[in-house]
Amino acid sequence: MMTRSTSLILLAALLAAGCGxxxxxxxxxxxxxxxxxxxxxxxxxVVQLTNATNITVIxxxxxxxxxxxxxxxxxxxSQAVADQKVRDSPGASFDQAGDTVRIIELPGNLVSTHxxxxxxxxxxxxVQAPYAEFCVGCxxxxxxxxxxxxxxxxxxxxxxxxxxxxxPSVGAPVLDLEAGQLNLTxxxxxxxxxxxxEDPVVGVRYRYARP
Numbered sequence: 001m002m003t004r005s006t007s008l009i010l011l012a013a014l015l016a017a018g019c020g021x022x023x024x025x026x027x028x029x030x031x032x033x034x035x036x037x038x039x040x041x042x043x044x045x046v047v048q049l050t051n052a053t054n055i056t057v058i059x060x061x062x063x064x065x066x067x068x069x070x071x072x073x074x075x076x077x078s079q080a081v082a083d084q085k086v087r088d089s090p091g092a093s094f095d096q097a098g099d100t101v102r103i104i105e106l107p108g109n110l111v112s113t114h115x116x117x118x119x120x121x122x123x124x125x126x127v128q129a130p131y132a133e134f135c136v137g138c139x140x141x142x143x144x145x146x147x148x149x150x151x152x153x154x155x156x157x158x159x160x161x162x163x164x165x166x167x168p169s170v171g172a173p174v175l176d177l178e179a180g181q182l183n184l185t186x187x188x189x190x191x192x193x194x195x196x197x198e199d200p201v202v203g204v205r206y207r208y209a210r211p
Contacts, residue, residue: 046104178197
């Protein structure tokens with residue numbers, strides 16, 4: 001059964017193929033990679049995914065980080081070609097050093113990706129995904145879910161960034177956010193961006209920074 005996440009990836013790939021794609025047969029393929037890591041009380045997760053279309057961060061239980069990476073493509077040539085491209089895609093590397101988990105897109109990855117992360121409270125999260133819609137405190141279907149206590153969140157995207165953040169067990173969250181559209185809630189209260197950037201290439205970008 002195709003999930004909503006996979007459908008979104010395939011739709012993005014379809015749009016990238018151009019409007020004329022609707023007049024031709026199209027063939028889609030996808031695969032899923034899942035990883036789990038045991039972690040301590042304040043883990044750090046670093047994500048660098050250039051081809052990500054969606055990133056979702058879910059509140060999990062202490063002691064474990066879970067990553068589900070979905071890769072998908074739409075081909076005009078044949079189902080066999082689509083299947084082969086997904087199989088051959090290098091996707092991303094998954095590494096752990098102590099309580100730091102790194103998810104890094106590998107060179108040569110040409111398929112769309114969707115990442116779902118489940119992180120414990122008090123995590124530190126740093127995400128570089130310039131073309132992804134990014135939601136912290138959503139469920140796997142993209143709907144509003146439990147906010148996440150985070151010690152630190154640094155993220156940048158040219159698209160929409162929605163973050164529903166709570167203060168960690170000690171201190172306040174350290175936030176450094178930049179997006180084409182920024183929807184931020186801290187401890188249940190909506191928060192406005194601290195600055196606005198006029199970019200002649202990508203248009204207006206909004207920032208929120210709190211050390």
